[in-house]
Amino acid sequence: MQTLDRNTSLIDALKARRLKLATLVDFPVLLWSGQSSPRNFRANTFPFRASSHFLYFAGLPLENAVIRLEGGRLTLFIDEASPASALWHGETPKRDDIAAAIGATEAYPLSELKPEKNERGEEWLVTPSTWTNGAATIGVQDGKTHANQYIMCQRNVFRDAGRIEGIDLELARAIVSLRMIHDEFALTELRKAAMVSIAAHKAGMAATRCASVEAEIRAAMERVIIANGMTCAYSSIVTVHGEVLHNDQYHHAIGSGDLLLADVGAETASGWASDITRTWAVSGKFSSTQRSLYDVVLAAHDACIAAIRPGVEYRDLHLLAARTIAAGLVDLGILRGQVEDLVDRDVHALFFPHGVGHILGLDVHDMEDLGDLAGYETGRTRSDRFGLNYLRLDRPLQAGMVVTIEPGFYQVPAILQDPERRAKYHDIVDWDRLAQFADVRGIRIEDDVLVTETGAEVLTAALPTEIEAIEQLVQS
Amino acid sequence: MQTLDRNTSLIDALKARRLKLATLVDFPVLLWSGQSSPRNFRANTFPFRASSHFLYFAGLPLENAVIRLEGGRLTLFIDEASPASALWHGETPKRDDIAAAIGATEAYPLSELKPEKNERGEEWLVTPSTWTNGAATIGVQDGKTHANQYIMCQRNVFRDAGRIEGIDLELARAIVSLRMIHDEFALTELRKAAMVSIAAHKAGMAATRCASVEAEIRAAMERVIIANGMTCAYSSIVTVHGEVLHNDQYHHAIGSGDLLLADVGAETASGWASDITRTWAVSGKFSSTQRSLYDVVLAAHDACIAAIRPGVEYRDLHLLAARTIAAGLVDLGILRGQVEDLVDRDVHALFFPHGVGHILGLDVHDMEDLGDLAGYETGRTRSDRFGLNYLRLDRPLQAGMVVTIEPGFYQVPAILQDPERRAKYHDIVDWDRLAQFADVRGIRIEDDVLVTETGAEVLTAALPTEIEAIEQLVQS
Ligand SMILES: [Mn+2]
Ligand SMILES: [Mn+2]
Numbered sequence: 001m002q003t004l005d006r007n008t009s010l011i012d013a014l015k016a017r018r019l020k021l022a023t024l025v026d027f028p029v030l031l032w033s034g035q036s037s038p039r040n041f042r043a044n045t046f047p048f049r050a051s052s053h054f055l056y057f058a059g060l061p062l063e064n065a066v067i068r069l070e071g072g073r074l075t076l077f078i079d080e081a082s083p084a085s086a087l088w089h090g091e092t093p094k095r096d097d098i099a100a101a102i103g104a105t106e107a108y109p110l111s112e113l114k115p116e117k118n119e120r121g122e123e124w125l126v127t128p129s130t131w132t133n134g135a136a137t138i139g140v141q142d143g144k145t146h147a148n149q150y151i152m153c154q155r156n157v158f159r160d161a162g163r164i165e166g167i168d169l170e171l172a173r174a175i176v177s178l179r180m181i182h183d184e185f186a187l188t189e190l191r192k193a194a195m196v197s198i199a200a201h202k203a204g205m206a207a208t209r210c211a212s213v214e215a216e217i218r219a220a221m222e223r224v225i226i227a228n229g230m231t232c233a234y235s236s237i238v239t240v241h242g243e244v245l246h247n248d249q250y251h252h253a254i255g256s257g258d259l260l261l262a263d264v265g266a267e268t269a270s271g272w273a274s275d276i277t278r279t280w281a282v283s284g285k286f287s288s289t290q291r292s293l294y295d296v297v298l299a300a301h302d303a304c305i306a307a308i309r310p311g312v313e314y315r316d317l318h319l320l321a322a323r324t325i326a327a328g329l330v331d332l333g334i335l336r337g338q339v340e341d342l343v344d345r346d347v348h349a350l351f352f353p354h355g356v357g358h359i360l361g362l363d364v365h366d367m368e369d370l371g372d373l374a375g376y377e378t379g380r381t382r383s384d385r386f387g388l389n390y391l392r393l394d395r396p397l398q399a400g401m402v403v404t405i406e407p408g409f410y411q412v413p414a415i416l417q418d419p420e421r422r423a424k425y426h427d428i429v430d431w432d433r434l435a436q437f438a439d440v441r442g443i444r445i446e447d448d449v450l451v452t453e454t455g456a457e458v459l460t461a462a463l464p465t466e467i468e469a470i471e472q473l474v475q476s
Numbered sequence: 477m478q479t480l481d482r483n484t485s486l487i488d489a490l491k492a493r494r495l496k497l498a499t500l501v502d503f504p505v506l507l508w509s510g511q512s513s514p515r516n517f518r519a520n521t522f523p524f525r526a527s528s529h530f531l532y533f534a535g536l537p538l539e540n541a542v543i544r545l546e547g548g549r550l551t552l553f554i555d556e557a558s559p560a561s562a563l564w565h566g567e568t569p570k571r572d573d574i575a576a577a578i579g580a581t582e583a584y585p586l587s588e589l590k591p592e593k594n595e596r597g598e599e600w601l602v603t604p605s606t607w608t609n610g611a612a613t614i615g616v617q618d619g620k621t622h623a624n625q626y627i628m629c630q631r632n633v634f635r636d637a638g639r640i641e642g643i644d645l646e647l648a649r650a651i652v653s654l655r656m657i658h659d660e661f662a663l664t665e666l667r668k669a670a671m672v673s674i675a676a677h678k679a680g681m682a683a684t685r686c687a688s689v690e691a692e693i694r695a696a697m698e699r700v701i702i703a704n705g706m707t708c709a710y711s712s713i714v715t716v717h718g719e720v721l722h723n724d725q726y727h728h729a730i731g732s733g734d735l736l737l738a739d740v741g742a743e744t745a746s747g748w749a750s751d752i753t754r755t756w757a758v759s760g761k762f763s764s765t766q767r768s769l770y771d772v773v774l775a776a777h778d779a780c781i782a783a784i785r786p787g788v789e790y791r792d793l794h795l796l797a798a799r800t801i802a803a804g805l806v807d808l809g810i811l812r813g814q815v816e817d818l819v820d821r822d823v824h825a826l827f828f829p830h831g832v833g834h835i836l837g838l839d840v841h842d843m844e845d846l847g848d849l850a851g852y853e854t855g856r857t858r859s860d861r862f863g864l865n866y867l868r869l870d871r872p873l874q875a876g877m878v879v880t881i882e883p884g885f886y887q888v889p890a891i892l893q894d895p896e897r898r899a900k901y902h903d904i905v906d907w908d909r910l911a912q913f914a915d916v917r918g919i920r921i922e923d924d925v926l927v928t929e930t931g932a933e934v935l936t937a938a939l940p941t942e943i944e945a946i947e948q949l950v951q952s
Binding site for chain 2 (some may be wrong): 086
């Protein structure tokens, strides 16, 4: 964060967010940005990632900063770099310039937030400053700043979603309701992230035929993200073992008969994420078995997107994907039975064991730091059913939400080789027929979708999903 | 960390390290690997980086593991993945298989390390386990594990180098003496990191003429590192503003008359680092002013490397670089005076304000988590002199050490525009002459050098330093 452009659309967007917050809570709010985490020693840190709640109201990834929001007013607390730091880090903006760039009405050094020490010099169980007294906050991820939050607020500030209480819980609910519905400024950023992620996937496809290990394809994709001044929104998954859902290995050799699954998304400099998965044939040509199962997943993907509109329950989209996949597997002779009955018995989850998606925003699983507070409508909790437990989102859709739609088909040994499950479903799964699809380990197709007043807009639509178009991109 | 190959040379190397440690300390040692740090929410983490001290004795980047070393024996403490995790992370190795891969004689779950709780269920001020009682350790970087260390050891475990004491300090000194002199296994890893870093720099040079912003060159370089299954050992510096020493910005447009400074190094999967800087002309052709100053820096670089042999004081290499740069600037008419006198008055530091290098190993600034314990010979401390204060290494060289040699020339506004310094050096610097070199903002040339019995071996020698060869690589 070195250069500051005066960006009135940012200032206006931030102001609108603050004014909306002021209609929802009647107490002051303090949000910390956090500090970078050390990697192997203190001066060698991971790239700084500001807290998403801070970013939403401050717009810029300011390290070790605090904002105070009250009645639509924004007060910034940040220390200026020491003159000596100019040698190592160049000239950095002055406090007042940063304040002006984000529309803050006042700006102070961090020491303003400190409580008075007591007569014994202790800084605990003492009087908080007038800035922090009675203010609500949300616990940040890095431990150093989190410890600071305790001292500045002179009380517990919980990060465990289950323990957040009082005005902090009220604040969390208010922020959830704001961040859930994206404004134009957010959508512009989300579209930028989507465009770069699309280019990354195209580069990955084009690099596949010359690659011999997964890491080379990952590298071609992340190159695009880095070249565009963005970062990865999450650890990329680029693997011929798509059946390992959170695969963070990239050393496998890629075989000419393999499918490659890539779940890679960019994040803009101000933190807005994209999340795209495509699956392609390493050779550039899907086999007939790969083609059949891919089209089952694609049918589920397309059916969900076609069903999106305000008022629709996201859980029903998940069940629609489950039914579409079950029906496709019946058609292919892998499953036997009635579709409704198969889904009721969680048979789809043998092959599609995760939820159909999640909300997307500043976090790839947006607001997951608040547990299920954002994902689940108040009063709802996770189902115990194997086929629903991993659903991250259970709310009616509203215009302005962005969700992912990401059905998949996987042959997970830990599921399909489980003797208990094999016994339970022995009359339903045709294991011999399934064995003919051994060249499919994992397929997922994931897009980012904006719920509009009348339906849906796929933010990632410029990246094709149809087999023919993908084959062309790989062969290009 | 998914696959385990039985690697007898790793097992032998680790055993030799343990046996050496056993000759240096007569108490048991516990080393924690640490846990991954959250990025914006708990499930979205930065890539896991194990503690370097752990890696040195355990060889593998095992997350949330502890090793105990006593009398040459290795005991491993690690929990096995839950069966449910196979769905998300695939099959992971069993505890006993990991133990076998690193030559551990026994392996237990982490709970073995827990102290007995007292009758009120408290876990503080209670009896430590027999595994941890009386054992020395070193504080890790991540806060969660650091808090665990307190509880397991039932005492303070300091991370601030200045506060480490007792057997922990004895341990730190013993580890410094071991890690300072690299064994064959370490050198093999350091050479691998060097080779990939060299390829990254060549890719960066080749990508420059088609690039319009710094980020594109950075991307071309990091692509090579990622494609080879390695990570960046530190935040890359890739900039036309080389005068900002720790520049972490990549958005500047690159002009055809600019010099580009790239300080980029790879780290192997087991943590061994490389650290290379090259400076090249964006157009592929150095201007005559750029050429003159580049050759001054190169002369300092070559003189230092030629002077390396066991027994030489690293501080003397720094002063040799300072004298060579001062002499070059006198020749160019930028400085006036006698070289010895200029260096005594810190005039070189106007243009070369940092140290000539540091030790290199598992950390890019090796063992910097221990403050100056590794960098400074016992009894020595940092100088107050502007021209020496930033020196990270002040010890006599020994065969088996790896150091960087990285002289530079920079026009740092914060230094050269400082009225106090301009007044102090007004008769020494020819400011008009200096103004003719305005197309040089920053030049650094950095190589990784192994001290041998008879002199030096440049691990990064396959990447040229001479202008003609670099021009060819940029134009290729
Ligand atoms: Mn997703
Ligand atoms: Mn260096």
